[in-house]
Amino acid sequence: MAPLKYLEQEYPILDSNFQNFCATHGIFSEQQSTSERLKQGITQVLSIIDGQHQPWLNGMELLEDAQLNKHVLSTGCEGIDLLLEGGLRMGQLTELVGASSSGKTQVCLLATSNVAKKHMGGVVYLDTGNSFSPQRVIDFIRQNSDPAIDQAKHRILQKVMNRILCHSVFDIFTMFDVLHQLEVNLRSQMQKGDCQVRLLIVDSISSLVTPILGGGGSQGHALMASAGFLLKKLAHEHNLVVLVTNHTVGGEGGISKPALGESWKSIPHVRLRLSHDQGSSIYNVSVFKHPSMVSGKAARFTIYD
Structure with a gap:
């Protein structure tokens, strides 16, 4: 239980x-x-x-919901922001799909540094594989720093890093516990008028879900659906960006495809595929799924060491 x-x-x-x-x-x-x-x-x-069930909404209500308070957060990556017409949309669940070393975690860390630097609400980062690197976040902050940050480096860095809350999460039940506690905290912050979280990252969702999908039972898929629903509920009700990563597995003809199968693919609002030009700092991003863009739209970007 x-x-x-x-x-x-x-x-x-x-x-x-x-x-x-x-x-x-x-x-x-x-x-x-x-x-x-x-x-x-x-x-x-x-x-x-x-x-837990969302109420029925008519077309006008859906349009108003899409237009009100659904702004974008810049990832700090020019290529991705241009592709997405500004960045990650608040109120939505965005998924980064890619093989190992395709840049998923690097994009998460870059977005973490950019959001924490620019927004008082900060970031909650669920780290499922010991991939969160505070030093890498600091490097990103310094790369994008302006003269004001250079003049007060230590004070600014301390303020930015204090806006990032990282949890080590190694199973889906612990993730549920963390997310429900976050939901309680967000409701409290809303009532008090405090600054709320702006970005929630799960890196990676597939490492939590894959272990429970084995066997012929339906419990694993039910838990996966519950996790997806809760993430989308947090995004919608508290107007924050939810960003998750997902690895790839072998598909037909040797072409890789996103893990977690058909049951999961309808859950994210946006799915982006990442790849990396080996031996260079060039990365590629393309649209798998987007509510207002055609699939296949692509861009290139650079992440420096």
Whole structure:
């Protein structure tokens, strides 16, 4: 019952007794509960599930939602920003797909440095493979520094780095715990009028999801869908950019394709494919999927060591 544990703090009635009951019975059923508290817990779970569904929206509401508060955040990479007409769109889930050494983590670190430098709200970075490099972030900040930063280097660097919160996350249940705690914090910040997070990164989502997809059961795919829904919900409700990375696997004819399969590909709003010209600092990015762009649109960019 690990997925229920993160709810206990927000909904105390979903305590260990309720979780054990669900684990032993396998289903939620008021007829099988012998405790009034268990019945209340089941009702609470059903209301939580019901609240997960997005309301129906008509065309005008969707247009207004797309136009209001859905600005872009620059990645700090000129090629990607030009391709995306300004950068990563707030309120959306963007996925970077690529093989090893294609530049996925480098783009994440570059975006982290750029957003943390320019926005008070800062960045939450979920690191699933010990790939977060604070020194690399500092290097990016210094590469793009202006005279004001050069004159007050230490103070500026300290302020920027303090806006970055990094979590080491090595399984999907820990990710759920972190994301739900983030959701609670964002709601609190919204009520207080505090500066909110502007960028949430999961590098990489595939390393968390792939281990649970084995076997013939449906639980892994259900957890994957829940993770995708939660990431999109955070992006939409709190108007932040969610950026995730995904590796590639072998496909038909030896052509690589994004991992996680058909069930995942409909979840991101935007999918970008990255590749790297070996032996150079030149990277390539192309549009796999975009709500307002044709697939195949491409650009080149440079990331210096």
